Amino acid sequence: MTLATGVSPDTRDAVLHRQNARESAARTYARSFPIVPVRADGMTVEGADGRRYLDCLSGAGTLALGHNHPVVLDAVRRTLDSGAPLHVLDLATREKDDFTDALFASLPPAFADHAKVHFCGPAGTDAVEAALKLTQTATGRRGVLAFTGAYHGMTAGALAATGSVAVKQPLPSAGEVTRLPYPYAYRCPFGVGGDRGAELSAAYVERLLDDPSGGVLPPAAMILEAVQGEGGVIPAPDAWLRAMRRITAERGIPLIVDEVQTGAGRTGTMWAVEHSGIVPDVIVASKAIGGSLPLAVVLYHEDYDGWRPGAHTGTFRGNTLAMAAGAATLRHVADAGLAARAALVGARMTARLDALRGALPVIGDVRGRGLMIGVELVDPAAAPDAGGAHPADPALAARVREGCLARGLIVELGGRHDAVLRLLPPLTITDEQAETVLDRVTDAIAEAAAATPEGGRP
Numbered sequence: 001m002t003l004a005t006g007v008s009p010d011t012r013d014a015v016l017h018r019q020n021a022r023e024s025a026a027r028t029y030a031r032s033f034p035i036v037p038v039r040a041d042g043m044t045v046e047g048a049d050g051r052r053y054l055d056c057l058s059g060a061g062t063l064a065l066g067h068n069h070p071v072v073l074d075a076v077r078r079t080l081d082s083g084a085p086l087h088v089l090d091l092a093t094r095e096k097d098d099f100t101d102a103l104f105a106s107l108p109p110a111f112a113d114h115a116k117v118h119f120c121g122p123a124g125t126d127a128v129e130a131a132l133k134l135t136q137t138a139t140g141r142r143g144v145l146a147f148t149g150a151y152h153g154m155t156a157g158a159l160a161a162t163g164s165v166a167v168k169q170p171l172p173s174a175g176e177v178t179r180l181p182y183p184y185a186y187r188c189p190f191g192v193g194g195d196r197g198a199e200l201s202a203a204y205v206e207r208l209l210d211d212p213s214g215g216v217l218p219p220a221a222m223i224l225e226a227v228q229g230e231g232g233v234i235p236a237p238d239a240w241l242r243a244m245r246r247i248t249a250e251r252g253i254p255l256i257v258d259e260v261q262t263g264a265g266r267t268g269t270m271w272a273v274e275h276s277g278i279v280p281d282v283i284v285a286s287k288a289i290g291g292s293l294p295l296a297v298v299l300y301h302e303d304y305d306g307w308r309p310g311a312h313t314g315t316f317r318g319n320t321l322a323m324a325a326g327a328a329t330l331r332h333v334a335d336a337g338l339a340a341r342a343a344l345v346g347a348r349m350t351a352r353l354d355a356l357r358g359a360l361p362v363i364g365d366v367r368g369r370g371l372m373i374g375v376e377l378v379d380p381a382a383a384p385d386a387g388g389a390h391p392a393d394p395a396l397a398a399r400v401r402e403g404c405l406a407r408g409l410i411v412e413l414g415g416r417h418d419a420v421l422r423l424l425p426p427l428t429i430t431d432e433q434a435e436t437v438l439d440r441v442t443d444a445i446a447e448a449a450a451a452t453p454e455g456g457r458p
Contacts, residue, residue: 122294232415233374268343291325403444
């Protein structure tokens with residue numbers, strides 16, 4: 001039988017089978033979601049089997065406006081109809097000029113007033129590599145300060161700065177990285193949590209850098225996320241971010257803030273650094289700034305612009321369609337007040353999820369900022385650690401993800417043990433859709449928890 005989409009179930013299964021046979025073992029999302037998308041609109045994705053899903057992954061935060069937003073489609077169509085070249089390396093074009101205007105207009109003024117932009121290869125990881133090279137060139141130093149729980153990408157330098165042992169283990173070191181404790185209230189590295197844990201983290205960083213026997217050479221940069229995404233949706237306290245800015249500024253260490261996932265309104269402000277008011281030396285951006293198309297940039301203070309021509313190149317730096325889609329997206333986020341909307345809806349969703357903890361003790365923690373929300377799932381029957389946190393339960397989390405998918409909801413996992421349910425809906429999510437997402441998540445958690453025998457995992 002042929003479905004309304006024009007794709008039969010047999011064809012769908014054949015597509016999945018061929019991709020499974022041909023694609024590398026490194027596939028990720030395709031393992032969690034056996035879907036062949038054929039249509040998408042806003043938050044809704046239609047599979048080849050005719051099923052519809054609410055997409056709460058949004059391309060890992062890429063789709064600020066959801067799928068195929070009219071603003072994006074109009075910008076792409078206008079560009080195609082204009083006859084503009086789609087590929088021009090790094091030549092100047094009207095589309096690039098317009099995108100740069102929109103990008104700089106979106107930045108905090110204190111940063112934008114002295115900013116330069118470099119267009120990289122189209123992935124966030126390449127922008128991280130460029131940022132590291134930029135600061136190494138400017139300082140003449142090589143070491144990097146990075147944090148536990150960090151995720152900065154999969155290329156050599158970005159991977160070295162990433163915290164996950166699992167993805168780093170088979171590979172040789174790509175650089176000298178000093179690992180510092182990120183403030184994680186629920187699983188505090190100092191076992192105290194809250195504001196005190198963040199204060200201890202800042203004190204540790206400062207004293208380590210000033211200790212002549214601490215083993216840390218003057219670094220080329222510190223790199224951090226204002227909200228750790230893949231690390232489990234962990235927002236850094238604003239006071240801690242201000243402390244990191246002070247510590248680095250006083251010691252002449254460039255501060256790089258990775259806004260690949262948090263930029264373009266995701267956390268309730270256009271850029272996550274705006275919550276704390278800090279002005280970093282470098283911002284790395286990708287994902288949503290391309291309006292669903294591949295685009296990445298490094299933004300940095302003009303004083304660091306010491307590169308020679310060709311110091312960091314890439315064939316696909318001049319994606320004309322991405323520039324057009326990105327400019328339209330950034331302006332629409334600003335004009336429609338979508339950052340403020342993300343703050344409002346995100347606060348409502350987080351509050352409702354947090355209220356479930358009493359009825360569903362498998363919910364260990366609920367946290368986030370704006371429409372970047374994490375629900376950490378635990379084994380409440382197991383003994384808690386010194387800080388009162390129960391062990392993470394990745395098996396339960398996997399069942400919750402499957403339960404969500406069965407209910408027509410796409411969500412993904414993250415965190416230290418893949419036990420954090422991550423919600424990244426588009427900024428255009430309606431109140432009705434938000435309630436539907438929460439209903440489906442609640443039902444999936446309740447069902448998965450009920451299937452777990454008392455006193456342990458199944």
